[in-house]
Amino acid sequence: MVSRVRLRTVVVVLAVLTVTVPALPAPSVHAATPRAQAAPATQTGQSTVSAPDGRVAVGSEIYRKVGCFQCHSNEAQGGANGPRIGPDPIPFARFARYIRTPTGSMPPYAEKVLSAQDIADIYAFLRARARPPALDSIPELAP
Numbered sequence: 001m002v003s004r005v006r007l008r009t010v011v012v013v014l015a016v017l018t019v020t021v022p023a024l025p026a027p028s029v030h031a032a033t034p035r036a037q038a039a040p041a042t043q044t045g046q047s048t049v050s051a052p053d054g055r056v057a058v059g060s061e062i063y064r065k066v067g068c069f070q071c072h073s074n075e076a077q078g079g080a081n082g083p084r085i086g087p088d089p090i091p092f093a094r095f096a097r098y099i100r101t102p103t104g105s106m107p108p109y110a111e112k113v114l115s116a117q118d119i120a121d122i123y124a125f126l127r128a129r130a131r132p133p134a135l136d137s138i139p140e141l142a143p
Contacts, residue, residue: 050092051092051120051123051124051127052092052116052117052120053120053124054117054120054121054122054123054124054125054127055121055124056121056124056125056128058121059120059121059122059123059124059125059126059128060125062114062118062121062122062125063076063122063125063126066109066113066114068122070082071106072084072085072086075129075130076089076125076126076129077129077132081105082106085126086125086126086127086129087126087127087128087129087130087131088127088131089123089126089127092120092123095119095123096116096119096123099114099119
């Protein structure tokens with residue numbers, strides 16, 4: 001009984017997000033925010049593709065506006081409903097393709113919702129996430 005209510009709530013929230021997200025205005029900070037360095041080219045077994053310039057601050061804003069944080073958590077470290085996607089994201093070409101045509105429970109994000117520049121900005125945000133400290137450097141977790 002509880003799981004049906006929870007599932008129904010999730011479905012309603014996703015439906016509302018799907019309807020409202022395309023109506024959001026594009027962030028106005030695009031032109032004023034400095035761009036991050038392009039990601040180095042990475043060999044993925046298919047082709048070598050560099051990530052376009054992305055803006056970390058804009059990527060952070062978009063990440064929150066379109067709801068990425070709801071599954072992947074605030075710092076992209078992963079959560080109960082989504083895997084870790086930062087600080088070392090998958091190669092950009094694969095990342096962009098997955099956003100457009102995901103598998104599993106992630107909704108697809110069409111060009112109307114996330115432009116190619118928006119995806120590059122989110123990718124820059126993910127790359128900028130700080131790596132967590134080594135476990136042995138945390139006194140409470142040290143053997």
